[in-house]
Amino acid sequence: MPPASTHEFIPPGTRFHALPSPFPMKRGGALHGARVAYETWGTLDAARGNAVLIVTGLSPDAHAASHASDPEPGWWEPMLGPGKPIDSDRWFVVCVNSLGSCKGSTGPASIDPASGEPYRLSFPELSIEDIADAAAAVVRGLGIERLACVIGNSMGGMTALSLLQRHPGIARAHVNISGSARALPFSIAVRSLQREAIRLDPNWNNGFYDDDSYPESGMRIARKLGVISYRSALEWDGRFGRVRLDEAIPLAGAEDDPFGGLEFQVESYLEGHARRFVRRYDPNCYLYLSRSMDWFDIADHAGGDVSAALARIRIERALAIGANTDILFPVQQQQEIAEGLAAGGAQAQFIGMDSPQGHDAFLVDFARFGPAVRGFLDSLDP
Template sequence: MSDARKYFNLPSPFAMKRGGTLHGARVAYETWGSLNATRGNAMLILTGLSPSAHAASNTEDPSHGWWEGMLGPGKAIDTTRWFVICMNSLGSDKGSTCPASIDPATGEPYRLNFPDLSLEDVANAAHALVKSLGIDQLGCLLGCSMGGMSALGYMVLHPDSVRTHISVDTAPQAQPFAIAIRSLQREAIRLDPNWNGGHYDHERYPDIGMSIARKLGVITYRSAMEWNGRFARIRLDAEQREEQPFGFEFQVESYLEGHARRFVHSFDPNSYLYLSRASDWFDMAEYGNGNMMEGLKRIRVEQALVIGVSTDILFPLEQQEQIAEGLQAAGANVEFVALNSPQGHDAFLVDIENYSRAIGGFLSRL
């Protein structure tokens, strides 16, 4: 656990969009830099599905964060200028209340008794956190991947609470391909006998389901171009191969296995299921009488930067273009950046140089 981690107790009861309430719930967050006298330099970062609030090292926790190259003194997100807050999503097991948390009504983990989770719930929790810090309007709201959808929810649900917005590799609604992939990931977990209807423990844990879910994810987070460039058809050395029939033979198989092994026990399977489905449910069309562009037009910000990657198959570039068009139609001054990074959806975590140039450039002009 990070020494820098702070907790905000959500209002109790905390009403959920799709019904049900949470009592005694909280979200984990970390901060960098300090608020200025006008409280106008606050930036909130909303994360993708699996990261914690530890986006970068700080004085309380010197360990590297998931966006270390992007955030810090003199970096693209300059913490000598910005007061940065990164929140762990409600429903995530990295410190926030989630299906693995204890339900105060029963004294047992919520498991599948956790209320249906939407990204609007994540957004409302984030807004409550920001208000608790005495911030009426964010100088900038930045959302990556799933966090970008939560950010759109934040802005449409809380008008005039955000001055500028940075949208990174995200979507205004889940498309069939993304839904299909996430559906397969959830099915892999649910069909693991050890999942046991959500009743597993460390000894009887759905390792195989989580492993397959993670491999499916990693395959879609990167592009075919990168897989070809990194692995081609290179085979494993004889001593690295599995003895059993149909065992691993190619380097790419071994790479995916290593990725999965590192992930499997680091994330709660039920939390994964809830956040995955929340991503499928999110749709800006709900705020525009069934029309997505009309929904986006209800967002009011002064300036926005929308970044996408041509090789992203999970949140394709056309979806970033829709966000840019919608925000522009709503009156924002929008910059749209299409990057050609070969890394696909994960480029924002890997191609720090190009993302730094885009994000740092935008922030320097504010």
Template sequence: MTEFIPPGTRFHPLPSPFRMKRGGALHGARVAYETWGTLNERRDNAVLIVTGLSPDAHAARNAGNPDEGWWEPMVGSGKPIDTDRWFVVCVNSLGSCKGSTGPASVNPDTGALYRLDFPELSVEDGANAAFDVVRGLGIEQLACIIGNSMGGMTALAYLLLHPGAARTHINISGSAQALPFSIAIRSLQREAIRLDPHWNHGQYDDDTYPESGMRMARKLGVITYRSALEWDGRFGRVRLDSDRPDEEPFGLEFQVESYLEGHARRFVRRFDPNCYLYLSRSMDWFDLAEYAAQEPAGGDVVAGLAKIRVQRALAIGATTDILFPLQQQQQIAEGLAAGGAQADFLPLESPQGHDAFLVDYDRFGPAVRDFLASI
């Protein structure tokens, strides 16, 4: 399979071997990243962005790539993450197919793609890889680490595993552990991919790509990324053109179906199925409660969060998010406060569900801008 690497992406070599949390190690691995702004002489103005499952490192336009990034309204001169003040780094997740080493990369030990020979991947592995990138840039302590969705998990792991690595933290639509509903959805997504005959136990290529499985997985994901309120307001019960020929029984009839189909088809050939499986499962495994197992209460996620030490934190969520529901961001703020941080919880009345941080910039932009302006 092809890796999808934006122009201008830079690469950081990880130490070899790079030990993985659940066993195994990577040799000759790398992490893709991009930067914006200028690191000051004190090296204390760095902001790290860790992403959700599918984004690459190209969060916004920069000198290496003039194309619009996936978080373009948030990163840049005069924007909420202001590159006139901050030196911004965005990393592509370890295990991805967009520049960082993952199942779609070549295994140097065999000369073939890793596929399912890639070691079991955890969120903590991604956090350790991102930490190595930051240290490789000569940054001892971040001014802030910002994580959204899966990146919110990665940011918490980063802070827990590397005490003192950041002064502040913004957690956007993230969580400290996977909840049963989210696990169930991701399980169905993985099953859709694995049951596609073309997946073939991970042994597919560009000509025998498990397109149907990836389409179904992506459709299911998109349904949970937005809210019923938005689906109603955006599409209602509007039907497709009734004059079009009926190509197949039970085919697409409503505009919302056509939207999901188009969205899925744009995605499927732009992401590697095995990488999707690995990253999805890493989120299901993530649980900061395991780091509190030795506490008297044992296995409490708030106790796990309380082990993190930052000066200030902000946990933001959307009221309509069903995938990473609002109580998880509230829990993050409470747990970090229990660890001594000045931590605030900000629920935003956005109708756009989990994906609100990618589209509802009128609400999320000011929240991020105000926090960064205060540190």
């Protein structure tokens, strides 16, 4: 396996599945020597029928929760583990890191075996369908013919639907959390601005940056735009109001700029959140994954009819849930998923949560989302 580049960030308990070589990409080109990072919890039963797959949003790695190989809390720690909503005492849980990411799976930050250098922008055009096919390869590689359930949140909701569409019979049930069957104009617009912020940073340099010359400003702005869209105006108002800082904080390099300081608590929060992120995610990977969401439309092969495309997916049970305050993946999109899958014969349920946290609610509002997921999984036959 080729060495990782300096912009890959891999949790210590991560395992890897080698993809078939070549691995064809939907929009052209192929990967050679590619891999997908994943982690597991629980025990696969003798019939190999208790497997649950988690496919993630844009930025998470495969470390959804702590386990013996990596005791650090994961990004979905309250949801996954013994006795938790996704109960690893009952289920064998697999979480995959998306193809194209910088968290262990092959992506633009990885070394191209043909050149010995990072792919950067020579990485093939990435689609949600490629991410789904790579996740399916992990499932098959673990000897699992049919998943008990595939759970996808945010971008992972897109990936899960593509997985079900492209690999019929791969799962009996599906939980779609704050996901969608296609990108809507508002979310496309937000992601377009995020990508523009990165690309207009001089240090991006057409993808040829390094640790010393890094597009930090572009990544900061992109992350701030993302965080603003992940939460709701209701939460921003309730959490910060118009509270000012005791003293304005000048931004680096803008000490003499009268507009370059942080005056409000909400500004300080966004700045801190952005700075924690910018050096922990590769900019080129961000660009590729962001664009893959904009391109995704499950109706591409159904004459543009989302409902018809969803109705062609054959599963037994489905749950689609989201937050009523989500502006990035509006709750109507989860309702559309439930109704479309029901038209295809699934016993499908839709729940719109009265959570103030917007799109990020599934990452923080465990009091609402946890019981819904637990109840659905508990109702599945073993």
